[in-house]
Amino acid sequence: MAGDPLQEVVLTTKLDKVLGWARKYSLFQYPFVTACCGMEFMSTSASHYDTDRFGAAFPRFSPRQADLLMVVGTITHKQAPILKRVYDQMCEPKWVVAFGVCATSGGFYQNYGSVPGIDCFLPVDMYIPGCPPRPETVIDALLKLQERIQNQRHAVL
Amino acid sequence: MPANSSPALFEALQAHFGDKIEGRQDLHGREAIRIRPTALLEVVSHLKSAMGFDFLMDLSGADYSGYPGHQGDPLCVSYQLFGAATRARAWLKVYLPLEGAKVGTLSNEFACANWYERECWDMYGVEFTGHPNLKRLLLYEEFVGHPLRKDYPIMRMQPLIPMRNAVDYESVAVARRNEKEQATGAKAGN
Numbered sequence: 001m002a003g004d005p006l007q008e009v010v011l012t013t014k015l016d017k018v019l020g021w022a023r024k025y026s027l028f029q030y031p032f033v034t035a036c037c038g039m040e041f042m043s044t045s046a047s048h049y050d051t052d053r054f055g056a057a058f059p060r061f062s063p064r065q066a067d068l069l070m071v072v073g074t075i076t077h078k079q080a081p082i083l084k085r086v087y088d089q090m091c092e093p094k095w096v097v098a099f100g101v102c103a104t105s106g107g108f109y110q111n112y113g114s115v116p117g118i119d120c121f122l123p124v125d126m127y128i129p130g131c132p133p134r135p136e137t138v139i140d141a142l143l144k145l146q147e148r149i150q151n152q153r154h155a156v157l
Numbered sequence: 158m159p160a161n162s163s164p165a166l167f168e169a170l171q172a173h174f175g176d177k178i179e180g181r182q183d184l185h186g187r188e189a190i191r192i193r194p195t196a197l198l199e200v201v202s203h204l205k206s207a208m209g210f211d212f213l214m215d216l217s218g219a220d221y222s223g224y225p226g227h228q229g230d231p232l233c234v235s236y237q238l239f240g241a242a243t244r245a246r247a248w249l250k251v252y253l254p255l256e257g258a259k260v261g262t263l264s265n266e267f268a269c270a271n272w273y274e275r276e277c278w279d280m281y282g283v284e285f286t287g288h289p290n291l292k293r294l295l296l297y298e299e300f301v302g303h304p305l306r307k308d309y310p311i312m313r314m315q316p317l318i319p320m321r322n323a324v325d326y327e328s329v330a331v332a333r334r335n336e337k338e339q340a341t342g343a344k345a346g347n
Binding site: 078084116120 | 296297304309311312313314315316317318319320321326
């Protein structure tokens with residue numbers, strides 16, 4: 001309808017798309033840091049690489065307030081129930097990133113003590129390889145995760 | 158007294174304790190003294206009170222099952238003592254059987270032995286009699302067995318929560334070792 005005054009001020013979109021856009025730029029991380037990957041995680045989060053510019057770096061140290069679980073480092077069988085509990089305490093929608101080879105597959109800890117990858121008991125959205133991964137790899141994974149969040153379906157009651 | 162556990166120390170101990178001192182081992186230029194397990198407390202207490210060894214630097218375990226050239230009981234507990242005033246060291250070893258490995262606790266002499274002995278119990282299953290709190294230090298209470306013993310399969314996992322898509326790593330590890338042995342055996346045959 002030509003000359004409709006609404007078209008000047010209103011932008012139409014899909015609900016999934018706008019929720020995805022809002023959620024991908026407001027990721028609150030819960031850093032579950034257990035090992036040496038933590039150093040690389042800190043440098044990625046700090047000012048030099050600055051993941052905040054992607055809207056993906058705000059750390060919350062309560063799982064209730066977080067929607068992105070970063071599992072950074074080796075998870076032992078003794079630690080697994082704790083991590084599972086942290087995941088269960090997070091509210092939907094939530095995503096999980098396995099940071100480094102130990103969280104991804106157990107890495108070189110193939111023995112009685114370590115979990116061979118956190119995907120044995122958690123649904124993982126993004127795996128970051130490396131021992132430890134370089135900050136560029138982490139940023140790449142975050143961007144890919146944002147793309148996934150943008151394009152996924154966001155259920156609204 | 159010299160800076161290392163020395164022949165002089167061995168001779169002094171042997172003169173004092175006789176056959177409670179089982180022997181000496183030269184390991185890479187350092188001398189270890191083998192003590193009869195039942196006499197360990199007596200010897201350590203003498204070293205501490207009469208010879209100035211006032212610091213337990215380390216206590217560690219080892220399992221010599223299948224070790225080339227090893228004879229006698231396979232499970233070993235080794236003690237590193239240090240004298241701050243004399244700057245001397247003493248390296249003591251006791252050997253224990255796999256079944257019912259028992260040796261007296263040093264936690265009354267040295268408070269730091271408490272956690273060392275708990276770790277050694279956790280990993281090797283050495284029972285330190287008289288220990289005030291002998292429970293696992295690193296692993297969880299539900300864990301069955303002692304993982305650094307040679308007869309513990311390295312890939313035997315004991316998860317606390319259900320694991321999905323879990324591979325039977327233990328059989329995989331055994332199969333790989335068999336393949337490797339067959340391959341190397343065939344090579345040696347050629």
